[in-house]
Amino acid sequence: MEKLKIIPPDAQIYAQVKASWDKIAKPLDGLGQFETMFAQIGAITGSSSLSIEKKVILTMCADNGVVAEGVSQSGQEVTAVVAGFMGQQASSVGKMARRAGVDVIPVDIGINTKETLPGVRDCKVMQGTRDFLQEPAMTEEEALQALSVGIDLVRECKDKGYQLIGTGEMGIGNTTTSSMLVAALTGRTAEEVTGRGAGLNDAGLLRKQQVIAQALEKYEKEIRSKHALSMLAAFGGLDIAGMAGVCIGGALYHVPVVLDGLISSVAALVAERIVPGVREFVLPSHLSKEPAAKWIAEELKLHPVIDAGLGLGEGTGAVMLFSLLDLALALYEDQTTFDTMEIAQYERYGETE
Numbered sequence: 001m002e003k004l005k006i007i008p009p010d011a012q013i014y015a016q017v018k019a020s021w022d023k024i025a026k027p028l029d030g031l032g033q034f035e036t037m038f039a040q041i042g043a044i045t046g047s048s049s050l051s052i053e054k055k056v057i058l059t060m061c062a063d064n065g066v067v068a069e070g071v072s073q074s075g076q077e078v079t080a081v082v083a084g085f086m087g088q089q090a091s092s093v094g095k096m097a098r099r100a101g102v103d104v105i106p107v108d109i110g111i112n113t114k115e116t117l118p119g120v121r122d123c124k125v126m127q128g129t130r131d132f133l134q135e136p137a138m139t140e141e142e143a144l145q146a147l148s149v150g151i152d153l154v155r156e157c158k159d160k161g162y163q164l165i166g167t168g169e170m171g172i173g174n175t176t177t178s179s180m181l182v183a184a185l186t187g188r189t190a191e192e193v194t195g196r197g198a199g200l201n202d203a204g205l206l207r208k209q210q211v212i213a214q215a216l217e218k219y220e221k222e223i224r225s226k227h228a229l230s231m232l233a234a235f236g237g238l239d240i241a242g243m244a245g246v247c248i249g250g251a252l253y254h255v256p257v258v259l260d261g262l263i264s265s266v267a268a269l270v271a272e273r274i275v276p277g278v279r280e281f282v283l284p285s286h287l288s289k290e291p292a293a294k295w296i297a298e299e300l301k302l303h304p305v306i307d308a309g310l311g312l313g314e315g316t317g318a319v320m321l322f323s324l325l326d327l328a329l330a331l332y333e334d335q336t337t338f339d340t341m342e343i344a345q346y347e348r349y350g351e352t353e
């Protein structure tokens with residue numbers, strides 16, 4: 001995996017797209033980060049004629065053994081229940097995606113059930129991870145298998161003509177797994193990375209913090225080795241590994257990947273540590289309300305445009321960004337330029353600096 005060769009985004013196309021935005025009759029950089037996000041999309045896809053008509057969310061569903069430690073307000077069985085509704089496009093992401101004209105592929109990459117769920121793609125690696133406080137969540141082989149699921153799905157989506165892929169997940173306990181990975185990968189303390197997840201009370205928050213603090217001690221040697229794949233295997237989760245695979249697949253096949261919240265962003269961090277350069281192929285959507293999210297943004301130098309206290313998951317924040325991108329693109333696709341308006345353009349700061 002470490003030997004994968006990534007061809008970086010095309011800097012010339014980045015500049016071309018930016019120059020094209022500058023010709024549109026509007027204040028210079030008036031669409032701010034939306035202009036640079038499209039420059040990045042053009043650079044990734046290798047074309048300045050931008051198109052994001054066909055979009056998909058890959059929602060990875062998996063269970064986390066660490067739930068046995070009392071770190072979530074919900075029981076593990078909720079993962080399968082919500083994934084079942086997702087298969088009918090009846091969970092939160094399905095509803096938003098239908099409104100936005102986006103497809104959703106729910107994926108069972110490790111739900112703790114033997115049942116197959118109608119409408120959910122069966123890519124199960126195992127029935128949930130093991131409890132990382134007691135033993136490593138996965139073996140490196142299991143982690144690699146989950147990474148491959150994500151990479152292969154990107155290839156398939158590219159072949160089907162999808163131009164933009166969003167990540168999403170569902171898995172009770174996955175904010176504990178995510179916070180643990182952030183602490184291990186960025187050197188933050190349990191206190192700095194732990195949040196309330198899907199709605200923990202004060203006692204639950206304290207318990208979650210203690211579990212992460214204990215695991216930081218228990219795995220001190222592994223953490224010091226800074227080996228991202230071992231840490232992914234040690235802490236999980238299968239959903240994070242699958243989404244890290246999506247990020248790596250995006251970089252390999254040059255498809256831009258829009259990240260959802262905390263769990264998706266951890267996946268991008270893991271992917272970047274395993275295959276350096278992947279971060280240039282991901283676009284964040286929102287800054288999760290979970291405290292660990294800001295440390296990832298800082299580490300990967302990502303600037304999510306939506307900062308609205310979201311913490312839903314499933315890919316909902318990514319769908320929101322898709323809609324905003326669609327609006328911004330309306331200006332680019334059918335350009336009314338300074339020339340169209342016959343407005344003389346004086347020397348602008350971008351040209352003199």
Ligand SMILES: O=C(O)c1ccc[n+]([C@@H]2O[C@H](COP(=O)([O-])O)[C@@H](O)[C@H]2O)c1
Nearest residue numbers: 072171173175197198261262288311313
């Ligand atoms: O996307 C986020 O940033 C986010 C923040 C908090 C909770 N979630 C969702 O809530 C679930 C995990 O919460 P928990 O408390 O069981 O770890 C999981 O299914 C996530 O999709 C998601």
Ligand SMILES: Cc1cc2nc[nH]c2cc1C
Nearest residue numbers: 074082170198312313314
């Ligand atoms: C009901 C429910 C739906 C979710 N969707 C994503 N995470 C979730 C967590 C819960 C508890």
